[in-house]
Amino acid sequence: MFPQLLWASFAIAAAAYLLLFLMRVNVSLRLVRLGWLAEAALVSRGLALTVWSLANWESTPLVACVVVAAAAFYWHRTWLVRARADEFCERTSEACRALRLECRHQPGGLALVERQQTLLLGITPLNTLLLVRLPNPPPRSKVALLVQWLAKQYSGPVPPIPIDLSRRS
Amino acid sequence: MATTFETSGHIDNTPEAVIAYVADPRNRPLFFPSLKAITDIQGEPSAVGTSWKWTFVALGMEFRGRGRCLSHEPGRLYSFQTDGGIRSTFTYRAHAESGGTKLTVSLEYEVPENAKAKLPAGDRGQKLREEEARRALENLQLILQR
Numbered sequence: 001m002f003p004q005l006l007w008a009s010f011a012i013a014a015a016a017y018l019l020l021f022l023m024r025v026n027v028s029l030r031l032v033r034l035g036w037l038a039e040a041a042l043v044s045r046g047l048a049l050t051v052w053s054l055a056n057w058e059s060t061p062l063v064a065c066v067v068v069a070a071a072a073f074y075w076h077r078t079w080l081v082r083a084r085a086d087e088f089c090e091r092t093s094e095a096c097r098a099l100r101l102e103c104r105h106q107p108g109g110l111a112l113v114e115r116q117q118t119l120l121l122g123i124t125p126l127n128t129l130l131l132v133r134l135p136n137p138p139p140r141s142k143v144a145l146l147v148q149w150l151a152k153q154y155s156g157p158v159p160p161i162p163i164d165l166s167r168r169s
Numbered sequence: 170m171a172t173t174f175e176t177s178g179h180i181d182n183t184p185e186a187v188i189a190y191v192a193d194p195r196n197r198p199l200f201f202p203s204l205k206a207i208t209d210i211q212g213e214p215s216a217v218g219t220s221w222k223w224t225f226v227a228l229g230m231e232f233r234g235r236g237r238c239l240s241h242e243p244g245r246l247y248s249f250q251t252d253g254g255i256r257s258t259f260t261y262r263a264h265a266e267s268g269g270t271k272l273t274v275s276l277e278y279e280v281p282e283n284a285k286a287k288l289p290a291g292d293r294g295q296k297l298r299e300e301e302a303r304r305a306l307e308n309l310q311l312i313l314q315r
Contacts, residue, residue, distance in 0.1 A: 098196050099312055145199060145308060152198065152205045152226060160231040
């Protein structure tokens with residue numbers, strides 16, 4: 001019974017994550033988060049091997065988790081964003097202006113120029129979604145600040161707990 | 170009881186440019202690591218008396234409140250206060266130094282009893298807030314360097 005429960009709970013968590021992503025706007029789906037979930041499922045099942053040996057049917061969820069974890073590792077800088085392309089580009093360009101970072105629109109995304117180095121923020125519209133490929137900037141750079149800003153503006157789909165501090169508890 | 174904290178650093182730009190930048194609340198989410206958004210700006214963005222809504226994200230929680238500009242002396246000083254649960258006053262002072270600017274950021278804040286349960290408290294909370302101010306200053310150095 002335990003293996004069924006384990007796989008079902010991880011499948012439900014992944015489905016809830018995907019559902020929340022499809023229900024909310026200005027959020028991003030980061031494959032790396034699904035990768036963590038897949039890794040957690042694999043580790044949990046691995047730890048349980050001493051008590052419950054692998055059943056034949058478990059090869060399907062095992063392979064699925066390995067594929068998701070590998071994809072998350074390979075595409076860890078890729079986000080699916082629920083936003084309109086023009087709005088996303090406009091907001092990002094405004095942020096670049098505020099960061100005093102040169103930003104040029106070009107086919108496939110925005111070219112970010114800093115210290116004579118050009119990095120590409122890849123943007124591909126996919127119907128109502130955007131496939132965003134983040135650059136890999138040096139840690140102390142304006143492009144890194146832009147990536148941090150994007151992570152705040154297009155956070156993950158799980159809603160944060162809102163706390164209005166002006167209200168009395 | 171109010172807690173105070175101060176940090177300072179050199180910025181390779183003029184005091185006028187530095188104060189003009191920090192005085193515009195729309196720039197703040199770009200250099201304050203945990204500040205997500207500034208919205209509903211009431212008035213000219215950097216004028217005394219202008220207010221705005223802020224959204225701060227930390228530890229999986231989203232805190233909201235209002236801020237208001239207390240004083241603005243171009244090239245010298247900018248100060249604002251956040252109202253609501255945490256009463257805090259941020260003051261930026263700029264002085265010309267070695268062809269650039271010495272920027273000092275002072276933070277005075279008080280966590281009221283009714284908000285203590287919702288926020289990181291004690292030394293941990295203080296370190297988080299001080300680290301935030303330090304990183305904001307480092308980010309300003311990066312953004313404003315000529």
